[in-house]
Amino acid sequence: MLDPILIDTATFTREQQQRGGQLQLQALDRRVWSHELLAQRDGIIQYKVSGGIDRWQRSFIDISIEGELQLVCQRCLQAVSWALNDQSHIVLFASEQLLDEAMAADESLEGAVWSAEYNLTALLEDQILMAIPFAPRHEDCDHTLAPQTNQDSGNPFARLAGLKSGH
Ligand SMILES: [Zn+2]
Numbered sequence: 001m002l003d004p005i006l007i008d009t010a011t012f013t014r015e016q017q018q019r020g021g022q023l024q025l026q027a028l029d030r031r032v033w034s035h036e037l038l039a040q041r042d043g044i045i046q047y048k049v050s051g052g053i054d055r056w057q058r059s060f061i062d063i064s065i066e067g068e069l070q071l072v073c074q075r076c077l078q079a080v081s082w083a084l085n086d087q088s089h090i091v092l093f094a095s096e097q098l099l100d101e102a103m104a105a106d107e108s109l110e111g112a113v114w115s116a117e118y119n120l121t122a123l124l125e126d127q128i129l130m131a132i133p134f135a136p137r138h139e140d141c142d143h144t145l146a147p148q149t150n151q152d153s154g155n156p157f158a159r160l161a162g163l164k165s166g167h
Contacts, residue, residue: 005120009092013051013059019120020048025069032125037132039079040070047124059092059114063127071136076143086131090123 005019025043026033033041045067053059064087073080092114093099099111 004122007049007051007118007120009051009059009061009114009116009118013053013061013092016050016052018048018050020046022046023121023124025067028121028128029125032128035129035132037071037074037136038069039072043067043069045084045124045128049120049123054091061090061092061118061123063088063090063123065124065127065131069132071132073137073141073143074135075137075141078138078143080136080138080141082133082136084128084131086127088127 007017007019011017023045025038025045026041028045045065047066048062048064050062051059052062065084066086067084069082069084070079071082072078088110091102091109091111093102093111094114096113099113103109103111
């Protein structure tokens, strides 16, 4: 497990600080590398995180992640390379209520409730999980599924239908 990379939110955003580096996928939290759509646990994520304050005096954190991951193609169930490339602009709000109001007014807004300190690793993990596509597949998937064995009895519902139509 990685040590948490903690940032002091007020200082980080006010001073427009930046952090960057790379992380091994398997060094991240289990919820990331055990994701059911990941074909392999190894992979390297490059990240860049920066803070700032926008023209409405709202603090924000920008997160950029990049990497090449192996996902499970949902058509053939074999590995498919996937280029992770995700940028997020997360605006921080003082309360849940303010966050809800802002998000209702602007559907494209990404927001979070202000915390005096953030664990950068956890933020990156969240972004990776949100970026993984719902149903990855080869662009032009022509792999066929391995035939299923031990299923000589066929589909029970088909047999049931057969019985019905026989009378
Ligand atoms: Zn495929």
